[in-house]
Amino acid sequence: MYTYELPSGIEIELKEMTGAEEELLTNQRLIRNGEAINQVLRNCTVRLGENDKPAVNDILDLLSGDRLFALVKLRQISLGDEVELELTCPNASCRMTNYVTVNLEDLKVTPYTEEREFEFKLPGSKKAVRFGLLDGHKEKRLAALREPNISSAMMIRLIEIDGKAPSKKSLAEMPMRDRSALRQEMARVDAGIDTTVEVDCDGCGTRIRTRLEAEPAFLFPGVRL
Structure with a gap:
């Protein structure tokens, strides 16, 4: 088990994701209505403050910055600190693929x-x-x-x-x-954790901006979805 302090100051204890959580995260219906992340956080949260039996409603009560922080930590303990991104240049005349490595330990966290x-x-x-x-x-x-x-x-x-x-x-x-x-x-x-990724295209210099959680490699490294 892994214990962290959320940006709001609440202590959370997490366990690694398993195949059950991977199935949730690839269910398009649950992804569209937002339930996938709620269920994953619920499944992997062992304790929330003094609550050792957190329900989905307890997960929904959390501030968004806390929820994203918990998701990033889940990714770290389940898949490692480094995220290998392949970012396509938005410049239509370039469209070069840029390879970027992000270390999740380096992300800035701002407390509430x-x-x-x-x-x-x-x-x-x-x-x-x-x-x-x-x-x-x-x-x-x-x-x-x-x-x-x-x-x-x-x-x-x-x-x-x-x-x-x-x-x-x-x-x-x-x-x-x-x-x-x-x-x-x-x-x-x-407040919370800053998952913004900004880089200049290696080919043309165009600014590429994304968020880690929006990239497939964040939760599915090496898999093309």
Whole structure:
């Protein structure tokens, strides 16, 4: 068993993934609705704080940064620290394959503060906005949307806009300057593990940007899916 402190400060004890978890992670229906990761984390979490029988709902209660941190640690103890990526250049005139090695021990981890709700004054309209952090329940709701977009990702975290419940209309009418500032503030207060990978193409210098968990090699090294 392996014990870690999550970015929120909760202690988690994990065990290695097995073939059962691999089956979950290759089930396209469970991948689409977000249940695959929830089940994998549930199966491999031996203890969560003082809870030695964590259920799926306990996994959903975790903040998103904690969940991703746990997934990265699961990958490490199950498959090793290094992830060998093959990244295709997005430049249509290049499309060169770039080989990149990422050591998971080198990823930056930012701890959460004790705050769970935040207030922010929009720079343009001067309206006060209150929002919360993303957790597993909100991730599940986003995964259930037919076409999740920037607005839905923001809406799911909003609690109030100028003292009123947020609506699609109020968010759609929000000036772009305010929306951009709000997204930046949401990103600023987020915590967890940074899985961003940014490299310059060896062939043409175009910037390639991805996230480790989005790459097949993160959980399936050597397998072409």
